[in-house]
Amino acid sequence: MDYTVFTGARIFDGDRFHDDSALVIGNGRVQAITALNAVPASAKTVKLEGGVLSPGFIDAQVNGGGGRMLNDGPSPDAMYTIAKGHRPFGTTGLLPTLITDVAAASAAAIEAATEAVKSNRGVVGLHLEGPHLAPARKGAHLAQLMRPVEDNDVKVFIRAREAIGVLLVTMAAEQVTERQVQALSEGGVIVSLGHSDCTAEAADARFDAGARGVTHLFNAMSQLGHRTPGLVGAALDHPAVWCGIIADGHHVDPRALRMALRAKRGEGRLFFVTDAMSLVGTDLQSFTLNGRTVYRRAGGYCSKLVLDDGTLAGSDVDMAxxxxxxxxxxxxxxxxxxxxxxxxxxxxxxxxxRGHLTPGARADLVHINDAIEARATWLGGEPA
Known part of the structure; x- marks a missing residue:
């Protein structure tokens, strides 16, 4: 086996840091994190200049990047373009995300993802955010395309999961029954509640049936009240639930995020998503979403994306x-x-x-400097 050894940076293994150590990879996989004096003598050495060598970033919600939106034409090429647009910012694995659209678009996205995940180009699954959302919490989605889950949809999603490997679907509690959630979960589909005006009790029932997450916590959902905890309260309280958060300074006030981080209990944690649109990785100032123009507006921690009426329409943030x-x-x-x-x-x-650097893990890596800027990435041990 040919080995490559990375030295010169702190190593973050997905849990903790290793100082004065080397990362050894071979055949596209992590072999070991070892002392500097214990590396294979014949290994190729990659000398990094300080900073941190980490597992590559994983983004479960990416609508676009590199000038492409998945909704503009779901295809393997569109997915590769989106992944390439995010790679300079350290993302080595992402789920291209299709927002609420017609049935033909969902079918095309499933077909495209089935092909794209076979490559070593950063596509690790598919996220379908709609059409089974609640019009009352539509956000930038088209309410007229939203509808309840039908039993045939469950069959389609399970078959798609079997073909793709990782399928995440965002649904409103109002649009899916507990029985359907259980069937989807047992079929390997990851169900995430979102764009929902449901009660905490309705959310808990679907979490107990197998729903695993909540999509962009706080945004487009029933909020936390002291007598009506809503989806936010249920998500923070349920120990099994994972919550994506958009941390860009626009979608959620930092005080709310800090409180949520302290409040979340159980195995489920809060994790970062970008909810990024096509402008990430480009100098473009606008794009079209379902026939409506979305504008890039400067201000705050990073620029934001809005419709004409000021509605937030995804984010302009990258994972780094x-x-x-x-x-x-x-x-x-x-x-x-x-x-x-x-x-x-x-x-x-x-x-x-993925997501760790223990022996056997894919060698998907990012090197960041002290300012937390991505300097280089590797996919399966190959420079990307």
Whole structure:
């Protein structure tokens, strides 16, 4: 076996840091984290100049990037373009995300993802955010396309999961029954509640039936009240539930995020998602979403994306910037902020060989500098 050894940076293994150590990879997999004097003599050495070598970032919600939106034409090429647009910011694995659209678009996205996950180009599954959402919490989605889950939809999703490997579907509690959630979960589909105006009791019932997560916590959902906890309260209280958060300074006030981080209990954790649109990785100032123009507006921690009426329409943030926000604004230790972009999303998505650097893991890597800027990435041990 040919070995490559990475030295010169602190190594974050998905849980903790290793100092004065080397990362050994071979055949695209992690072989060991070892002392500097114990590396194979014949190994190729990659000398890094300080910073941190981490598992590559994993993003469970990416609508677009590199100038492409998945909804504009779901295809393997569109997915590769989106993944390539996010790679300079440290993301080595992502779920291209289709927002509420017609049935033909969902079918095309499933077909495209089935092909795209076979490559070593950063696509690790598919996220269908709709059409089974609640019009009352539509956000930037088209309410006229929203509808309840039908039993045939359950069959379609389970078959798609079998073909793709990782399928995440966002649904409103109002649009899916507990029986359907249980069937989807037993079929390996990851069900996440979102764009929902449900009660905490309705959310709990679906969590107990197998729903695993909540999509962009706080946004487009029933809020936490002291007598009506809503979906937010149910998500924070239920120990099995994982919650994606958009940490860009626009979607959620940092005080609310800090409180949520302290409040979340159980195995389920909060993890970062970007909810990024096509402008990430480009200098473009607008794009079209379902026939409506979305504008990039400067201000705050990073620019934001809005419709004509001011409605937020996804984000303009990348994963490295999100981690910086976690450290600098949310006051997280760097290790925890990195977990929220690596180990936690990997565990939520059941990506057993990603998000960590223990022996046997894929050598999907990112090197970040002290300013938490991505300097280089590797996919399966190959420079990307």
């Amino acid at each position: 910037a999100t981690i910086r926000y976690g450290v600098n604004i949310l006051e997280l230790p760097l290790a925890e902020a990195l977990r929220m972009a690596t180990a936690y999303p990997a565990r939520f998505l059941r990506l057993a060989d």
